[in-house]
Amino acid sequence: MRRSVLTFLFLLTLPAFGGEVPVVITAKEVKGNVNTSVKAHGRVVVKYKDVTIEGDKGLYDRKRETIRVWGNVVIKEGDTELHCKNLIYNLNTKEALLENVEGWLSRGERLKAERIKRVSEKEWIAYDGEYTPCSHKCPDWSVSAKKFKILLGESFAGKWVAFRVKEIPILISPYLSGPIKRERKSGFLFPRFGYISKDGFIYKQPFYLVLGRSADLTLTYEKRTIDGEGKQAELRYVLGEKNRGDLTYYQLNKSDRKDWKFNLNHTYKPSDYAYGSAKAEIVSSREYYKSSSNLDTVEQSQVYTKSDVTVSKLWEHTVLNANAVYLRYLDGSADTIYQRLPSLSIYLLDSPIPKTPFTFNLFSRATYFYRKAGGSSYRVNLEPSLKLSKQIGRVKNTSELTYMYTYYQFGNSRELWRFKNSTKVNRFYPLGSYAISVNPELTFNYVESKNQESFPLYDITDRIRGERRLSPAVELYLYGKGKRLARISAQTDYLLNGSKWKELKGDFEITPTYWLTLRETADVSPQRGGLKFLNSYAQVNLSRINLWINHYNGKEMDIQYLKWGFKLPLSPFLNFNYIQRYDLKNSTDRERKYSFTMNRGCWNGEISYRWIKNYDSTIDYQIVLTINLVKLGSYGYKFTGKKE
Structure with a gap:
């Protein structure tokens, strides 16, 4: 029952x-x-x-x-x-x-x-x-x-x-x-640990201090067992919902010197039409990056520091922008480089002229230049433009005439005329389950040629070359199965005043299937002759292995290298990675990196061995261990050395 x-x-x-x-x-x-x-x-x-x-x-x-x-x-x-x-x-x-x-x-x-x-x-x-x-x-x-x-x-x-x-x-x-x-x-707070071969073990003890509802401060004491004692202060503050910033000062005292760095970041955005920011980075010397325990190799190779202040205000047809930039090169060259302190710009955006098909825009800038080694001046630029745009079916033609006037505090003034005409066509061709978009464009540029040697050389904008240039270009897209499969573009210039073609530049990116990606940048030069591949990249995903190879042929710095690597999953959480860079110009290895990466959700980390061969045949190597714990932050261990 x-x-x-x-x-x-x-x-x-x-x-x-x-x-x-x-x-x-x-x-x-x-x-x-x-x-x-x-x-x-x-x-x-x-x-x-x-x-x-x-x-x-x-x-x-x-x-x-x-x-x-x-x-x-x-x-x-x-x-x-x-x-x-x-x-x-x-x-x-x-x-x-x-x-x-x-x-x-x-x-x-x-x-x-x-x-x-x-x-x-x-x-x-x-x-x-x-x-x-x-x-x-x-x-x-x-x-x-x-x-x-x-x-x-x-x-x-x-x-x-x-x-x-x-x-x-x-x-x-x-x-x-x-x-x-x-x-x-x-x-x-939780202490942090690290290791650098020349300085020994590193112990960092942070202390968190509340300074009220809108500010807090973290003070950190650092001790290195062989040589070095550091102090760091990080101040975070909020002055309003859209007005906040942070200050950081780090100082490392060693037996033979003292290195330090100061950072300021502040943002102010009272509305969608106004924005202000201030960024300052001041470093005592180049030696700071060699002494710091920072694991960022890009920062360690930095050769200058940059500080700037920017304020922007937007109206319906006008933008006001004030900017001050100071570059301090750590090799002392800032003494001979002009700094722009400040630069004030007013942009009048395309505004229709009543009862005409034209629009009017104006770019104006007033800049004060300063150089520590001596010399200061100001310059005012005015660039009014008239623009005419016409759309006929899929063809759009845009013409723009610009007059540029420059006034220097010392020296002569300057006047230049510029003209630009661009014709662009947009064509779309459906091909069954695929489609092709073809966008050819032809641009003519004219800049009045005048001798400018009498004007002071403050920056590169004071040297404007005269030109008559015709620039054909085309951009092509291939679509299929609801996504973009390929992009191909090509562009070249024909100099009318010299009756010669410049190099034809082209690049493409193709993803014919989910496991293959190809990218290429190349050019063909009439003077040099032949095709030159500048940047080739291929990536293949086969089963669980990700393989890639990159060939780079730098034109400006005459650098040629072949870089390749792979990523091999060893488990759902663990991967092995390998990267190698080969110097084609000097026929030698330049860099190798072996690393294991782990991601367990609540923490992730990497242990790597990396060596770089310098041009004097010495080898720099480092072993790095980084661990990132959710809610507790990042911790690192770095061992560095050099082989003759």
């Missing part, structure tokens, strides 16, 4: 948030008065708004507006799913108290604790807990503490925290936190 089960359903209403909020309780057995309290037994399910609570037993107290559920409790709310032994939940404030808890706070955030107190929808406090952003059953890393404060999807913070790798504690910190966006607290 089949046993029947009686299910009771009570619809309770509570005054909250300005209206009646329904609470639904289902269970095998429900007893009590809905106006005072209700007890439920036998797989209790409580539903309130977007919260679902399940357990073996339940008690609803209407007067206190609380629900208690115990025995195999599961609470679900959005991405949160927690399993616990006992739960007390306030229906009005959404505060909760949970015992013997384990589960997900959000996607990618797991928590295990003896007791958890939920203060609000975002803020949770865990006691005797363990936190990890790893989704694996046995987390790669986690942190545990007597007390945790967690802001869902934003941050976590705790005191006397143990950092664990596969449940094994390897480091104890008096304070640890991830990125904090609210309820920030001052305290020590």
Whole structure:
């Protein structure tokens, strides 16, 4: 005989948030008065708004507006799913108290604790807990503490925290936190470690300091075991919703010198029609990049620093732009280079002239030049233009006549005429499941020829060559199966005043199938003769292996190299990468890099060995280990050396 089960359903209403909020309780057995309290037994399910609570037993107290559920409790709310032994939940404030808890706070955030107190929808406090952003059953890393404060999807913070790798504690910190966006607290952050062969092991201890609601400061002390002591300050501030910035100062004291760097970044955008920014980068000397523990090889090869201030304002037909740029070359050449401090530009955009088919535009610029070695001046440019555009079917013709006037503080003035005419055709040809777009264009440029040798050489814009040039070009696209399969373009110039053709430049990119990509840049020169491939690239995805090869033939610097590599997946998380660069001009290897990259979701990292052969036959090599932990930041180890 089949046993029947009686299910009771009570619809309770509570005054909250300005209206009646329904609470639904289902269970095998429900007893009590809905106006005072209700007890439920036998797989209790409580539903309130977007919260679902399940357990073996339940008690609803209407007067206190609380629900208690115990025995195999599961609470679900959005991405949160927690399993616990006992739960007390306030229906009005959404505060909760949970015992013997384990589960997900959000996607990618797991928590295990003896007791958890939920203060609000975002803020949770865990006691005797363990936190990890790893989704694996046995987390790669986690942190545990007597007390945790967690802001869902934003941050976590705790005191006397143990950092664990596969449940094994390897480091104890008096304070640890991830990125904090609210309820920030001052305290020590997780220390960072590194290694450089000539300086020894590197220890960095950051301290986070709250300076109010709109600013915070991170102070970092750095110690190198062989030689070096560093200090760093990072100030972040918010002056308004669209007005913020940051300041960074780093100083490294070594036995024989002191190196430092200062950075400023500030942005101000009061509206969609106004923008301002200020960027400053000041470095003590070129030696800073050699002493820094920064792992960025591009920065280490930097030969200058750049600071600039930009302010832009846009109206319906006008743009005002003020810009000041200062370049400081670390070899001292900035003393002889003119700096533009500042440059003020006004652009009058294409504006229709009433009762005519023409539009008018104006470009004007006033620039003040300064040179540390001596010499300063200003220059004013005015460039009014008339433009006429006409569309006939698929053919569009645009003509533009420009008059340029330049006034120098010292020296003569200058006047030049420019004329440009462009004719472009857009044709589209469907070919069954494919289609071709062909866009030929013919442009004529005229610039008045005048002797400008008497004008001071402030920058390259003071040397404008006269020309009569005809420039044919064509661009072709191939489409198929809802995507672009190929792009081909070609362009050349015919100099009318010299009666000669310049080189024909062309490039194409073809992806005939998902596993093959080809790119090429080439030119044909009438003077040199023959076809010259400038930049060839091919990429092939075969099974799980990604192969690529790049041939580069630099025209300006006379550099020729062949670079190739591959990426081999070893597991769903681990890849092996290889890169090699061969110098074709000198028939020698220039660079090799071997690396393993790992991405486990809650952390990713790379360990690599790289060597570069210099032109004096010496070899620079480095071993780099970088680890990026979600919410804890990046950590690095670098070993460098040189072989004769």
